[in-house]
Amino acid sequence: MFKKVLVAEDLDSISITVGQVLEELSISEIHHAKYCDEAFLKVKKAIFDDAPYDLLISDLSFKMDHRDTQLTSGDELLAAVKKVQPDLKTIVFSIEDKSFRIKSLFNDLGINAFVSKGRNSIPELKKAIQSVFENDTKILSPELSYALRDKSLIEIETYDILLLKSMCRGLTLDETALDFKNSGVIPNGSSSIEKRINKLKIFFKANNNVHLIAIAKDLGLV
Template identity: 85%
Template sequence: MFNKVLVAEDLDSISITVGQALEELSVSEIHHAKYCDDAFLKVKKALLNDAPYDLLISDLSFKTDHRENQLNSGDELIAAVKKLQPTIKIVVFSIEDKSFRIKSLFNDLGIDAFVAKGRNSIPELIKAIQGVFNKKTNIISTELSHALRDKSLIEIEAYDISLLKSLSKGLILDEIALEFKNSGIIPNGSSSIEKRINKLKIFFKANNNVHLIAIAKDLGLV
């Protein structure tokens, strides 16, 4: 079993419960962090001391308070940790249930397992940790197993996500075109953007832009 594990979770009750699950698995060294910045610094320090973490268990959402942080979400933490220590194993433990976001965690951030918080989540978490230790990948909670099989979002590209986010901010065509141009996003012509929006409306069966954004939010795209 893993020897050294870091739990990034801002709720004490959940952090304690996860710690107890790790103790059941005979993990010898368990550390906790309530802030993403603190978790990242722990990973960095462990590497410098030549005693790296084997596994990171992280939530995705962290409540903001008076403290300013560089990393404000589990997604940002995972991306930073993976860049620093590419070989570390990562299990996400979250209430997230949006197919696209879960897929992106596996495809873009390279996590090893996703466990949904719920009534039966601790046995699922233990099972996932054991699976990751045994070199299994793409492990996901039973209740969310459809997320990785869902092919309805396969055609959605990063460009479409940027476009949907711009629309969700209330930007009109010319404003989106300017934003894309300034960000180096191609194509950035008003005509091309309009055609892409129409394609997305057809793809999602949306009646108008407002309906399109509502669907995108439900899917966790924006």
């Protein structure tokens, strides 16, 4: 079983419950972090001390307060952690139920398991921890099994997400083109971007750009 685990969760009650699950699995070293920045620093320090974590269990949503933070979500934490410790096993423990977002966690961030917070979440989390330790891949709560089978968003690519996010920021075509060019995103020509937006409107049956953004938000794409 895992020896050293980090739990990134800002609610004490949930953090304590997760800790109890880990103790039941005889995990000897359990650390907690209420902020994503704090969790990331713990991961980096553990690597520096030559005593890295074996597993990270993280929520996706972290409530903002007076404290200034660089990493504001579990997604950002996972992306940062994977850059410094690519082989770290990761489990997301969240109420998220948007199929695209769950898919992206597995496909883009390489998580090992997703457990939905709910009525049976504790035994499911315990089972997921055991399965991840045994090197099973893509462990998902039964009630969300549809998420990885959902083909409705199969044509959506990372490029489309970046484009939709730019639209949410209110950038014009030319501003988006410049932003993409500076970031090395291809294609970055105004005409190419406009064609892509039109394809997205057709794909989602959106009447206009505002409608497209609303649909994207409802689906959890942005």
